[in-house]
Amino acid sequence: MRPRLGHIQFLNCLPLYYGLVKNDVLLDVDLVQAAPKDLTRMLLDGKLDIAPIPAIEYARNAKDLVLLPDIAISSEGEVQSILLLSKVPVDELDGARVALTDTSRTSQVLARVLLQNHWEVTPEYVEMPPDLPAMLRDADAALLIGDEALRAYWEHDENLHAYDLGDVWTQWTGLPMVYAVWAVRRDYAENEAGALSSVAHALSGSLAYCRANLDDIAEYAARWESFPVGHFRSYFDALQFRFEPRYREGLARYLSEAHNIEQLETIPRIEIAEVST
Amino acid sequence: MRPRLGHIQFLNCLPLYYGLVKNDVLLDVDLVQAAPKDLTRMLLDGKLDIAPIPAIEYARNAKDLVLLPDIAISSEGEVQSILLLSKVPVDELDGARVALTDTSRTSQVLARVLLQNHWEVTPEYVEMPPDLPAMLRDADAALLIGDEALRAYWEHDENLHAYDLGDVWTQWTGLPMVYAVWAVRRDYAENEAGALSSVAHALSGSLAYCRANLDDIAEYAARWESFPVGHFRSYFDALQFRFEPRYREGLARYLSEAHNIEQLETIPRIEIAEVST
Numbered sequence: 001m002r003p004r005l006g007h008i009q010f011l012n013c014l015p016l017y018y019g020l021v022k023n024d025v026l027l028d029v030d031l032v033q034a035a036p037k038d039l040t041r042m043l044l045d046g047k048l049d050i051a052p053i054p055a056i057e058y059a060r061n062a063k064d065l066v067l068l069p070d071i072a073i074s075s076e077g078e079v080q081s082i083l084l085l086s087k088v089p090v091d092e093l094d095g096a097r098v099a100l101t102d103t104s105r106t107s108q109v110l111a112r113v114l115l116q117n118h119w120e121v122t123p124e125y126v127e128m129p130p131d132l133p134a135m136l137r138d139a140d141a142a143l144l145i146g147d148e149a150l151r152a153y154w155e156h157d158e159n160l161h162a163y164d165l166g167d168v169w170t171q172w173t174g175l176p177m178v179y180a181v182w183a184v185r186r187d188y189a190e191n192e193a194g195a196l197s198s199v200a201h202a203l204s205g206s207l208a209y210c211r212a213n214l215d216d217i218a219e220y221a222a223r224w225e226s227f228p229v230g231h232f233r234s235y236f237d238a239l240q241f242r243f244e245p246r247y248r249e250g251l252a253r254y255l256s257e258a259h260n261i262e263q264l265e266t267i268p269r270i271e272i273a274e275v276s277t
Numbered sequence: 278m279r280p281r282l283g284h285i286q287f288l289n290c291l292p293l294y295y296g297l298v299k300n301d302v303l304l305d306v307d308l309v310q311a312a313p314k315d316l317t318r319m320l321l322d323g324k325l326d327i328a329p330i331p332a333i334e335y336a337r338n339a340k341d342l343v344l345l346p347d348i349a350i351s352s353e354g355e356v357q358s359i360l361l362l363s364k365v366p367v368d369e370l371d372g373a374r375v376a377l378t379d380t381s382r383t384s385q386v387l388a389r390v391l392l393q394n395h396w397e398v399t400p401e402y403v404e405m406p407p408d409l410p411a412m413l414r415d416a417d418a419a420l421l422i423g424d425e426a427l428r429a430y431w432e433h434d435e436n437l438h439a440y441d442l443g444d445v446w447t448q449w450t451g452l453p454m455v456y457a458v459w460a461v462r463r464d465y466a467e468n469e470a471g472a473l474s475s476v477a478h479a480l481s482g483s484l485a486y487c488r489a490n491l492d493d494i495a496e497y498a499a500r501w502e503s504f505p506v507g508h509f510r511s512y513f514d515a516l517q518f519r520f521e522p523r524y525r526e527g528l529a530r531y532l533s534e535a536h537n538i539e540q541l542e543t544i545p546r547i548e549i550a551e552v553s554t
Contacts, residue, residue: 002501018304026298027497220304224279 003195005029006039006051008180010146011221012073012081013052015236018217019206029199036180037105049188050199052180054105059255062268066189068182069272071203072243074250076176079166080235082107083149084114085132086141086161094121099139101130103146106179109264110165111143113257118172154231166238175250178243189273200275207241248272280472282306283316283328285457287423288498289350289358290329292513295494296483306476313457314382326465327476329457331382336532339545343466345459346549348480349520351527353453356443357512359384360426361391362409363418363438371398376416378407380423383456386541387442388420390534395449431508443515452527455520466550477552484518525549 007013020026032048039051044061052073058065082104086093093115100108108127115121128135128142132152135142143165144152156162169177182203189196210217218232225232240247248270258264284290297303309325316328321338329350335342359381363370370392377385385404392398405412405419409429412419420442421429433439446454459480466473487494495509502509517524525547535541 021298021301021303024298026303027295 002028002030003050003192003199004048005031005199006042006048006053007031007033008036008039008052009033010036011150011225011232011235012146012239014221015210015214015217015239016203016206016241018213018220019209020202022209022213023202023206025202025206028202035103037103043183043185046185049192050182050184050196053183054180055178055251055254056106056109056258056264058181058183059258059264059268062271064186065183066186066271066273068184068200068203068243069275070200070243071182071207071241072178072247072251073180074176074178074240074242074247075166075170075238076240077167077170078164078238079177079179080153080164080238081146081149082110082165082179083144083153084111084141084163084165085136085144085152085156086163087136087159088140089161090115090141090163091119091121093119093123093141096121096123096141097126097139098123099126099128099135099142101135101142101144101148102127103130104143107143107145107165109258110169110177110254112261112263113254114165114168114172116261117257118168150235151227154227169254173250173253175253176240176242176247177254178247178251181243181251184273193274193276196273197276200273279305279307280327280469280476281325282308282476283319283325283330284308284310285313285316285329286310287313288427288502288509288512289423289516291498292487292491292494292516293480293483293518295490295497296486297479299486299490300479300483302479302483305479312380314380320460320462323462326469327459327461327473330460331457332455332528332531333383333386333535333541335458335460336535336541336545339548341463342460343463343548343550345461345477345480345520346552347477347520348459348484348518349455349524349528350457351453351455351517351519351524352443352447352515353517354444354447355441355515356454356456357430357441357515358424358426359387359420359422359442359456360430361388361418361420361440361442362413362429362433363440364413364436365417366438367392367418367440368396368398370396370400370418373398373400373418374403374416375400376403376405376412376419378412378419378421378425379404380407381420384420384422384442386535386538387446387454387531389538389540390531391442391445391449393538394534395445427512428504431504446531450527450530452530453517453519453524454531455524455528458520458528461550470551470553473550474553477550
């Protein structure tokens with residue numbers, strides 16, 4: 001059976017998908033598209049072998065999982081697609097209501113970390129579907145992620161204060177931020193080391209392809225969305241798929257901050273799968 | 278939104294998939310894999326725009342559907358993957374029990390047509406999951422299709438009489454047999470003529486690629502199955518994706534035979550979508 005690889009059908013994973021198609025990887029892996037929140041469950045239940053999952057969900061299930069060494073959804077500085085939109089400057093949000101999109105896991109915790117530990121305000125949180133007008137009817141600020149955040153990043157009401165949480169994180173910590181990691185079930189990593197290495201190499205090859213062809217990918221993305229090519233080019237530049245040691249340090253710092261505000265019970269050791277070269 | 282194209286994850290559609298990947302078509306269509314029996318419902322419900330569906334199900338829903346002009350799953354003579362295995366010569370099956378795999382629609386009717394109108398026997402039919410030993414415990418003959426049929430075609434008990442129903446059909450009628458057609462919802466064909474033409478050309482291009490690279494595809498198939506490359510090469514040679522007028526004539530004859538044995542209420546006119554060149 002071909003390795004079953006999860007895939008997120010969001011703009012952030014579009015460059016990777018483009019590389020997978022161009023490198024014919026879909027002949028060697030069975031690519032299964034699902035919403036990010038479903039991928040963790042499918043991976044733990046053995047319906048997938050390898051999948052991109054939210055960083056915080058990896059940490060909560062780390063005893064069953066190891067990580068691919070050379071790929072993550074990450075940014076150093078601005079990310080554009082994780083956005084806090086606020087009616088007032090963010091340091092005035094003490095006691096106010098903040099609406100968190102229910103499509104996010106890692107970014108909900110990132111917003112709480114930055115509000116509480118960096119900006120030192122203590123709002124009340126409410127989880128809602130990602131509908132900005134509805135969120136701002138009910139709350140003073142709203143966290144959006146993914147495609148909705150990008151649209152707001154590119155075109156939002158100028159009366160709103162907009163905070164790119166990737167940017168704020170790096171300004172504060174001096175470290176990159178890791179939003180999602182490619183996780184493998186521990187038993188699969190042990191029993192199917194060859195298949196795992198093949199998938200890891202295929203993903204790295206696809207990333208290399210995508211880095212070398214960002215203009216084409218931005219043009220491709222623009223065909224299906226109503227924003228200009230330049231917007232996509234800028235987004236794909238911001239979005240990194242890097243996971244080298246400094247990024248892992250950023251992940252460790254994030255997990256420690258999440259633990260500090262009681263959003264993560266224990267801080268796991270980050271374990272990387274062995275992949276033959 | 279990209280056109281949503283259904284796909285069958287069986288060996289018979291593997292050459293087409295190979296061509297779709299090699300020609301980067303998966304950047305332009307959203308390929309949705311499902312079991313053949315589910316594709317018709319998804320297409321009629323508007324969850325897919327274009328899909329390969331069983332020929333008999335097309336006929337039963339023809340008022341809502343039109344067909345792509347240049348692609349079908351079809352054969353002229355042997356098909357290898359639609360097999361009647363019988364304990365006795367087939368003309369001795371009068372009054373006997375024939376188990377029909379419950380994974381098939383078109384082939385169930387094809388088996389009935391050949392038994393009743395060609396071999397002129399009237400067995401009793403029972404529908405069962407495709408498990409040959411279980412079928413032959415309960416019945417005197419068994420219809421298998423797809424991957425299970427292929428395995429039986431390549432390695433079956435020599436005491437069983439094996440009939441390739443594609444071969445029998447062409448010997449009897451002098452015509453090709455069409456097992457599945459690529460159907461489009463009529464409203465999609467009318468409103469999205471440009472997208473439909475793109476998909477039609479992408480499929481034709483993929484077929485051209487696959488016809489020119491059958492050796493590579495047979496090798497690729499053999500990597501995931503326990504049969505030698507030569508078996509796959511022979512199967513992919515037998516399996517045609519042709520749907521030119523003589524094949525449509527084969528389809529019309531099949532539908533008329535199905536109507537004759539009361540498996541199809543009315544014989545529809547076969548309507549082909551207009552595709553710009």
